[in-house]
Amino acid sequence: MTDHAQQFFISYAGTDRAWAEWVGWHLEQAGHRVILDVWDWRTGDNLVQRMDEALEGADAVIALFSTSYFEDERWTTEEWTAAVAHRDRLIPLALEPLTTSDLPRVLAAKLRKNLHGLEEAAALTALREAVNSGSRPSAPPPFPGGIPSAGALPTAGTVPTAGTVPAAAPVPAVGRSKPRLPGSVEEPRVWGVRRRNPDFAGRETEIARLRESLLTESKAVPQALHGMGGVGKTQLALEYAHRFADQYDVVWWIDAEQPDEIPVHYTELANRLGLAKPDAGAEANARALLSHLGTRERWLLILDNAEDPAQVEPWLAQGPGHTLITSRNPNWAGTARATPLNVFTRTDSLTYLQGRAGSMDDEQADTLAADLGDLPLALAQAAGVIANGGVSLDLYHQLLVTNTTQILAKGDAPGYPAPVAATVTIAVDRLTDRHPDSVALLRLVALLGPEPIRNTWLESVRPRLTTIPGAPDDPMWLHEALSPLSRYGLARTEPQSFQIHRLTQAVLRDQFLPDQSAAMRKDATALLSAANPGDPQSPDNWPGWAALTPHLTAHHLAPTEQPELRPTLLDAAHYLIRSGQTRTARDLTATAHTAWATTMGEDHPDTLTSAQFLGHATADLGEHAEARRIIEDTLTRRRRTLGDDHP
Structure with missing residues (x-):
C-alpha cells in the first residue's frame, strides 16, 4: 500500500473527535480517501447502513484506541468487531496509555502505534509508520549516528508520494482548516478562563455533541446551552474550554449576567490582543475587537449566564471562531442554536458520587441520586457533606424529607455560585414582584409529582383555582405564567406540558406559610380531580x-x-x-x-x-x-x- 492511495474508515469514540479529524486530515493530504462520520454522513442518514457501507468499502480500518473507545454501548464495538470478523486490516492507534488488560482479548495481541505524549512531528511519523508499516524505504535511511529530527520536512521541491503520510502537510483541504494535534503542547496565545474543576465527571456525550455542533456550522453560529439552575451549564462550558484549549489561539470567559458589562470584558480582551485604544472607551474598543475576530479563526468566547438574548445579540462576534453561551433562558431562536442541558444520566450521577464519596456502593449511590433527581449541584452538595464526615448516608436521606431546605443549603459544591436552596429562592424572589401569577403557579404545582404536568389540566380547571391571581377567563394566562418560569430555569416547558424538578418543589413546599398551605392543597386537589x-x-x-x-x-x-x-x-x-x-x-x-x-x-x-x-x-x-x-x-x-x- 505504499505505492498507491488507500481508503480508510476511522473508528473512534465521540470524545476523541479531535484526534479523528487530525488523523483524517493528514491522511487526505497524503492522497488517501478517508471516511469519517462527521465529514461524510448527514443528519437523518441510517447510521447502521452508513457504517456497513464504510466498512465494506474500506481498505483498512483505523481504530483510535482510548478508554472511551471500549466503553459499553458505543458503536465502536460494532465497528472493530466487524473489521475483525471480516478479517479486514485493522490499524490500532493508541491515544492514551493502555495496557493489555484494558483491551478486549481479541485485540490485545495486535501491534499498535502510540500517538499520545508526542510532539506533532513525532506523531506524524508514528501515523506514517502505522499506515505504511511493512514497506521498505525508497531512499537510504538516515545515518543512525546523526541527529535528524523526527518527522522532518521533505527536501525543498519534493512532493510526498501518493499513499504516504507527509511529515508536514502543505495546505489545508478545501473548506476545512488544518486541525491541531490534540493534547499537544500548544496553548492559546491569549487565555482568560478560570481554573479547571478537578471534580468534573460525566457529560461525555454532551461535550462530544457540543464540539460537533461548533465544528459543523459553516459560519460562526453561537451555541446556547440552557437549563435550570444547578444543572451544570457553567461546569460543562468550563470543561470544554480546558479540554479543547489546544485547538484555539484565543479563549476568553465573560460573565454576561449584566449585559452592560460585556463591552468592558471585551475591552480587556482587546487590550490583551493589542487592539485597545486608551481614549476610545469600552464600546468602541469592543467594536474593534468584534471586527478583528471577524477576520480570524481559532477563537472561543464563552458568555456565561446570559439571560436576555436581545441584549446579548449586538455583542456576538461574527467570523470563523466559536461562541458558547450558557443561560437558564431557552428562548434563543434567531440568535443562537439552543441546546437543552438536562440533569445527569443515572450513570453519570453514580460516577460522580462514587468519585467524591468513594464509600458508596452502587445501590446507595443510586438511591441518593434518585432522591436528588440527578441534579448535578445537589449531588455536589451531598457528596461534600457526606465525604467530610459527621452526616451518615441514612441521616442525609432523612434530612432530605424532614429538613429539605436546611440540608440543601449545606455542602461544598466547587464551581457553583450558590447551593440549591439559595438558587431556587433567588430565582423565585426575582419573579415575585413582576410575575406573581408565575410564582403562584409554581407553588401550586410544587404539591404535585416531578413528572410532566399537562397544560390542558390547568386550562380546564382555571376558574376553580383561587390561589392564581388574574382574570380566570384569560385564555393566555398559562402561557403568560409559564414563560417567566422557563426563562428563569424554574420550569422545563414542552409544547403540551411542563415539568418542575423535585428539589425545586421541595424548597418551595418548605416556604409555604400556614394560611397558604390549605388553599394550595385545595387547588391542587381540584386540579387532579378535574383531570x-x-x-x-x-x-x-x-x-x-x-x-x-x-x-x-x-x-x-x-x-x-x-x-x-x-x-x-x-x-x-x-x-x-x-x-x-x-x-x-x-x-x-x-x-x-x-x-x-x-x-x-x-x-x-x-x-x-x-x-x-x-x-x-x-x-x-x-x-x-x-x-x-x-x-x-x-x-x-x-x-x-x-x-x-x-x-
Whole structure:
C-alpha cells in the first residue's frame, strides 16, 4: 500500500473527535480517501447502513484506541468487531496509555502505534509508520549516528508520494482548516478562563455533541446551552474550554449576567490582543475587537449566564471562531442554536458520587441520586457533606424529607455560585414582584409529582383555582405564567406540558406559610380531580391515566386525605390493575385502604372498594393466601352492609 492511495474508515469514540479529524486530515493530504462520520454522513442518514457501507468499502480500518473507545454501548464495538470478523486490516492507534488488560482479548495481541505524549512531528511519523508499516524505504535511511529530527520536512521541491503520510502537510483541504494535534503542547496565545474543576465527571456525550455542533456550522453560529439552575451549564462550558484549549489561539470567559458589562470584558480582551485604544472607551474598543475576530479563526468566547438574548445579540462576534453561551433562558431562536442541558444520566450521577464519596456502593449511590433527581449541584452538595464526615448516608436521606431546605443549603459544591436552596429562592424572589401569577403557579404545582404536568389540566380547571391571581377567563394566562418560569430555569416547558424538578418543589413546599398551605392543597386537589381521563378500563384513556397517576401518588399532597380525590384514586387503582402495573396498584390501594379505614371506618363504600382492588392486586402478585383473606373479608363486609341481594 505504499505505492498507491488507500481508503480508510476511522473508528473512534465521540470524545476523541479531535484526534479523528487530525488523523483524517493528514491522511487526505497524503492522497488517501478517508471516511469519517462527521465529514461524510448527514443528519437523518441510517447510521447502521452508513457504517456497513464504510466498512465494506474500506481498505483498512483505523481504530483510535482510548478508554472511551471500549466503553459499553458505543458503536465502536460494532465497528472493530466487524473489521475483525471480516478479517479486514485493522490499524490500532493508541491515544492514551493502555495496557493489555484494558483491551478486549481479541485485540490485545495486535501491534499498535502510540500517538499520545508526542510532539506533532513525532506523531506524524508514528501515523506514517502505522499506515505504511511493512514497506521498505525508497531512499537510504538516515545515518543512525546523526541527529535528524523526527518527522522532518521533505527536501525543498519534493512532493510526498501518493499513499504516504507527509511529515508536514502543505495546505489545508478545501473548506476545512488544518486541525491541531490534540493534547499537544500548544496553548492559546491569549487565555482568560478560570481554573479547571478537578471534580468534573460525566457529560461525555454532551461535550462530544457540543464540539460537533461548533465544528459543523459553516459560519460562526453561537451555541446556547440552557437549563435550570444547578444543572451544570457553567461546569460543562468550563470543561470544554480546558479540554479543547489546544485547538484555539484565543479563549476568553465573560460573565454576561449584566449585559452592560460585556463591552468592558471585551475591552480587556482587546487590550490583551493589542487592539485597545486608551481614549476610545469600552464600546468602541469592543467594536474593534468584534471586527478583528471577524477576520480570524481559532477563537472561543464563552458568555456565561446570559439571560436576555436581545441584549446579548449586538455583542456576538461574527467570523470563523466559536461562541458558547450558557443561560437558564431557552428562548434563543434567531440568535443562537439552543441546546437543552438536562440533569445527569443515572450513570453519570453514580460516577460522580462514587468519585467524591468513594464509600458508596452502587445501590446507595443510586438511591441518593434518585432522591436528588440527578441534579448535578445537589449531588455536589451531598457528596461534600457526606465525604467530610459527621452526616451518615441514612441521616442525609432523612434530612432530605424532614429538613429539605436546611440540608440543601449545606455542602461544598466547587464551581457553583450558590447551593440549591439559595438558587431556587433567588430565582423565585426575582419573579415575585413582576410575575406573581408565575410564582403562584409554581407553588401550586410544587404539591404535585416531578413528572410532566399537562397544560390542558390547568386550562380546564382555571376558574376553580383561587390561589392564581388574574382574570380566570384569560385564555393566555398559562402561557403568560409559564414563560417567566422557563426563562428563569424554574420550569422545563414542552409544547403540551411542563415539568418542575423535585428539589425545586421541595424548597418551595418548605416556604409555604400556614394560611397558604390549605388553599394550595385545595387547588391542587381540584386540579387532579378535574383531570380524570375517564373510564379506566378503556385502553384509549390509558395514556391520560399514565400521565395523571404519578401525581395522585405524590405524598406531599396527602391525596388519600382529600375527599374530592377518592373517586379519582379508585379509578387510578383500577387502571393500574387493568394495565398490568400490579405492584404500583397494590401500593396505592394499601395506602388508601389504611387511611380510609382509619378515618371513615372499614365498612365505608370507598374503603371496601379500595380493599377489593387491593385483593386483586395482591392476587396478581402471586400472594394468593393473603389475597383470599382480603377478598373474603371484603365480601363479608359488603354482605353485611348491603345485604345478600345487592347486585
